Amino acid sequence: MNTKNPQIFMPLNCAFLSPAKSRSRNTNPRNRAAFCLTISEPPLLQTLSVFQKVQALDLEFKSLSEPIDRVKRLLHYANLLPQFDESAKILENRVMGCTAQVWLEVKMDNNGVMKFRVDSDSEITKGFCSCLIWVLDGAKFEEILTVQTDDLIEMNVGLPSRGHSRVNTWHNVLISMQKRTKDLVEERNGQTIPSLIHDITVNGSYKETQNHNAVM
Amino acid sequence: MNTMEGVVLKLPYSFRIIKPNPNRTFRTVSLASASVTVASPDPILGPGSLGHLTRPDFPILHQEVNGKRLVYLDNAATSQKPTAVIRALQKYYEAWNSNVHRGIHFLSAKATDEYELARHKVANFINASDSREIVFTRNATEAINLVAYSWGLSNLKAGDEVILSIAEHHSAIVPWQFVAQKTGAILKFVSLTDNEVPDIGKLREMLSKKTKLLVVHHVSNVLASVLPINQIVSWAHDVGAKVLVDACQSVPHMVVDVKNLDADFLVASSHKMCGPTGIGFLYGKSELLSAMPPFLGGGEMIADVFLDHSTFAEPPSRFEAGTPAIGEAIGLGAAIDYLSGIGMQNIHDYEVELANYLYDSLQSVPKIRVYGPAPSQTVDRAALCSFNVEDVHPTDLATFLDQQHSIAIRSGHHCAQPLHRYLGINASARASLHFYNTKEDVDDFIRGLKDTVSFFASYK
Numbered sequence: 166m167n168t169k170n171p172q173i174f175m176p177l178n179c180a181f182l183s184p185a186k187s188r189s190r191n192t193n194p195r196n197r198a199a200f201c202l203t204i205s206e207p208p209l210l211q212t213l214s215v216f217q218k219v220q221a222l223d224l225e226f227k228s229l230s231e232p233i234d235r236v237k238r239l240l241h242y243a244n245l246l247p248q249f250d251e252s253a254k255i256l257e258n259r260v261m262g263c264t265a266q267v268w269l270e271v272k273m274d275n276n277g278v279m280k281f282r283v284d285s286d287s288e289i290t291k292g293f294c295s296c297l298i299w300v301l302d303g304a305k306f307e308e309i310l311t312v313q314t315d316d317l318i319e320m321n322v323g324l325p326s327r328g329h330s331r332v333n334t335w336h337n338v339l340i341s342m343q344k345r346t347k348d349l350v351e352e353r354n355g356q357t358i359p360s361l362i363h364d365i366t367v368n369g370s371y372k373e374t375q376n377h378n379a380v381m
Numbered sequence: 382m383n384t385m386e387g388v389v390l391k392l393p394y395s396f397r398i399i400k401p402n403p404n405r406t407f408r409t410v411s412l413a414s415a416s417v418t419v420a421s422p423d424p425i426l427g428p429g430s431l432g433h434l435t436r437p438d439f440p441i442l443h444q445e446v447n448g449k450r451l452v453y454l455d456n457a458a459t460s461q462k463p464t465a466v467i468r469a470l471q472k473y474y475e476a477w478n479s480n481v482h483r484g485i486h487f488l489s490a491k492a493t494d495e496y497e498l499a500r501h502k503v504a505n506f507i508n509a510s511d512s513r514e515i516v517f518t519r520n521a522t523e524a525i526n527l528v529a530y531s532w533g534l535s536n537l538k539a540g541d542e543v544i545l546s547i548a549e550h551h552s553a554i555v556p557w558q559f560v561a562q563k564t565g566a567i568l569k570f571v572s573l574t575d576n577e578v579p580d581i582g583k584l585r586e587m588l589s590k591k592t593k594l595l596v597v598h599h600v601s602n603v604l605a606s607v608l609p610i611n612q613i614v615s616w617a618h619d620v621g622a623k624v625l626v627d628a629c630q631s632v633p634h635m636v637v638d639v640k641n642l643d644a645d646f647l648v649a650s651s652h653k654m655c656g657p658t659g660i661g662f663l664y665g666k667s668e669l670l671s672a673m674p675p676f677l678g679g680g681e682m683i684a685d686v687f688l689d690h691s692t693f694a695e696p697p698s699r700f701e702a703g704t705p706a707i708g709e710a711i712g713l714g715a716a717i718d719y720l721s722g723i724g725m726q727n728i729h730d731y732e733v734e735l736a737n738y739l740y741d742s743l744q745s746v747p748k749i750r751v752y753g754p755a756p757s758q759t760v761d762r763a764a765l766c767s768f769n770v771e772d773v774h775p776t777d778l779a780t781f782l783d784q785q786h787s788i789a790i791r792s793g794h795h796c797a798q799p800l801h802r803y804l805g806i807n808a809s810a811r812a813s814l815h816f817y818n819t820k821e822d823v824d825d826f827i828r829g830l831k832d833t834v835s836f837f838a839s840y841k
Contacts (some may be wrong), residue, residue, distance in 0.1 A: 230786040232447055240840050264793040265776045266807055284808065287774035288837065 215308040218300045219316045235374030239292025246295040260334075260341045264291040267338055271345040273353065279346055283338065293335035296341065306346050309379050314339055411482045423452040423820065426738060432819035438463040439817050449787035452822050452829075457602050457765050457813035459652045460598070461635060462716070466655060469715035473708040477534030479705055479755040482681065482698075493663070496707050499714030503662050504686050506717045507647065508627075508638040515698040517710055521629050522552035524648035524663035525596075527700055528625055529556035531673040532646075533594070541593040544578040544622075546571045546602050547803050551796040553627045557596060560600070566593070576754045578606040592622040599631035603797045603811070604753035605736070610642045617634055618643070625668070629653055630763060633720075633815070635729040639664050640667070640798060651709065655760065655815075656716035660709035670696035677702040711761065728816045735814050735823065736754040736764035742827045743768060747834060752804060765813035770830075775810035786829035802832065 213221070229235045255271045260267040265287030272280040283294040295368045296317075301309050314336045422428055436442055439461045446450050453461065473495065479488035481496045497512070504512040518524040533556075535545070543557050547570045554568075561568050571584045579597070588595075595617045600607050614624045623645040631637050633654035639647055646669070650661040665673075675682055677692050679702035686694040693699050720728065737756045743749055749773035756762045769775060775792035782788040791811045794801045801807065810828055 233781075236781060236784050244840075264808060265774055287776045288840065289777050289780050290774075 186270070215300055215304045215312060219312060222296055222300060222317065239289050239296075241292070242295035242299075243288045243291035246284070246291050247251075247282065249282050253282070254284070256355065260338050261312060262337045265334060267334060268295065269338060269341050269345070271342065271349060273306065273346070273349045277350075279304055279306055279309055283341060285334075287334075290334045294338055297335060297338055301342060306350050309346050310343055312339065383532055385700065406790070411498040417600045423734075425731060425734045430819060431723070431727065431816050432735070432822070435463075435817045436714065436819070438719075440464060440467075441819065446787040447784060448835055450825075452786070452788040452825050454812040454814060454818065455791050456815040456824065457630060457795070457811065457819070459658070460655050460815050462603070462655055462657065462712075463719050465719050466657065466712050466715045470657060470708050470712045473711050476710070489836075492707055495711045495714070495772075496705070499710040499717075502714040502717045506721065507632065507649075507664060510640070510662055511667060511698055513695075514664055514667055516665065516670070516700045517705055518648075518661050518663055519659060519706070520652070520661035521627065521648040522661075524661055525552055525625065526556045527663055527676045528646050528665070529560045530650075531561040531700070532623075532669065533557070533566075534563065535674055537564045537566040537593055540591065540674040542565045542569055542587075542589070542591045543567070543594045543596060544569050544571065544584065544587055544592055545596045546584070546598070548573065548579055548604055548606075548797060548800045549596060549598055550602060550627060550629070551623075551798065553596050553598065553630075553801065557594075557807045571800070573604075576760075577604055577752055577804075578754050578837070579608060580610065581613060588616055588620045588622065588633070590620055592617070592620055595622055595624045596715045597624065598627040598629075599637070600628075600634070600763045601753065602630050602765070602813075603795050603800055605765050605767075606753050607761055607763065614643045629703055630765075634725075634732055634763060636725045637671075645669055651713040651716065652716070654713075654716055655719060657709045658714035659706045660713050664714075666697070667696070669698070673700075675699050675702070679703045681705075691697065723816065731816055732764040732814065735818060735820070736762045738820060739812065739814060739823050739826075740807050741763065741764055742823055744828075746770065746827065746830055748772065752809065764818075765811060767809040767811040769806060769809050770834055773834060775808050777837060778810050778830070778833055779807070781833045782826075782829050785836075786825070786832070788826050788829045790826075 186237070226235055229238060249268065254268045258268045258270055260269050265285050267283065267285045267290060270282040274280065278317070279301065281298055283291075283298060285291045285294060300312070317335065317339070384480070391398070423430075427433075435814040441461050442451065442453060452616065473492075474657070477488055477491045477495060479486070481493040483489070483495075500515050500517065501512045503509075503515045509515060514526065518527060528819055533714075537560060541564070543561065543566055545554060545568060557568055560566060569587055571579050571581075571587060574580045579601075584595075595613065597608060597613060598651065599610055610624075610626055614626075617624045625646040625648070626642065626644040628637055628647050628649045632649040640769040644664070645666055647664040648661065652661075673696075677700075677734075678691075681704070682694050682699050682702040684694050740756055740762060741750060743751055743766055750771070751766050751768045753762065753767065754760050770778060779790050779792035782790055791813070793808050795809070795811055801809065814822070
């Protein structure tokens, strides 16, 4: 794919060109976000794998050479994020380790398809989350666990490092999505999936302190 | 039409070097002829200010980010380093690098001399009685932990009270939570006045015979408030309590005299005072340090080691286990030389003016809320402002300022979550200055901030 082909990344009818249009009542926000990524027909987009969507996002943001254009693109995608139920803004849904507040709701249907909803008090963070939702919402859990944080490095706005700092919100959100996906799968199947993320436990006086604090 | 001819400034005598520093010379210019028909430039913040004079010494400031001049306003997080400090580190590793205190060869002796000279410089800088009252640590956080684990665990028992303010940095709170859990001591927190400064009136009321320790910042990294430490220490001592002063935001910006303050413990970090990261210090009164058990165990801090027990060195070695950050300590010494060459009072006077200019300029930004007290005849603010703009998340502000305007500020809770919770906010943005910032930096920041606010308003 020619990453410099403007026809792919800036189609004439792309909603991104007109922020006002992005606030339309289109009820399929994924298709609108996807329309910015490619001029393909929506039904074709529905068949893209998680891997292909990650690649498409990677190429899209790589094509935006000016950092401010990446910011603007994220703000556009923030506008496309589906509404998040206020009642779901509870402590259990908080994604920790972010300088902005982020809430993540994770559900799995009977077919093992994952459903994600996310919200944040920061518009740029919402933009990151909107991209993650587009990639992962509706995917099977096996695909979700294959995404690496480095795969989305080009989405970094002003953060050239791969460091796991507190401001790498999308990194924290992605990890949360994957961890909670694993938890749901295990709960359903009654088995443990070995992983470094899942197997981190603490014991001893630190754990006692945390339990004490949780009770408090 | 206004014209300017030959406008140059002669620096007041106080801006000249008090102690000649071979690594630094000021360029002083004399007023020749001046036909100034424009308004007179600000005598402190105008051309030839301390900021303009010192900027050339900081190579990192002379770069572009995203095609624009870098404007670094995150000094409360870490300061930039002058060439003198960078060269000191390089010279150490090129000429003297060797382990200290034990070797008998030339390099070791030289490294030891330079390391201990740095300790003397720190002691002189804060007017400690003896260099043995200075313990080198990794940073102020480690220094506070040293006091918590060494002094705290030995001196606190169930029912004893430790008083802190809700505006303390996490590093000044969390170690005492650990100690309180282990000893049964009780932590009490002083809230803020309506002017958003720690309520020292309430603090005085909270002091009692149960109070064993007061942990308090000198300058707040969020509120920019300055506390009357010598008064607070006097009240604490009246009830027999010790005082630990977090001087991270004061030592780099003003004269700090531990004798005048009479603090029992005082901590600071090198990286906030133009020195390298990886080194900080604890000041402790001799009699207190002498009575404290070791913190970390290992080489250097021992006298004799047997299989079943060991005996320990006198302070400060008792608290400096292992090979220290030798180069970094020497770098800190070079930073102190540099700052002393300018004069801490000069730095403070300049930064007060710049702080007022920053605060006043921010008031012109629509829907802004700046935290902490307003500056006045009786209230000096530190040269930092934490703020929020209605309807725009501070993270978004900081990101846009960085990406579009190359302006570096901080967003988040600034390691002060209890304070943010008290103020009813999740996060704030913070611009923090140092003596190498200029009025133009502030002007660029305000312009960029207004543009940022407009940008996000257009997306609503």
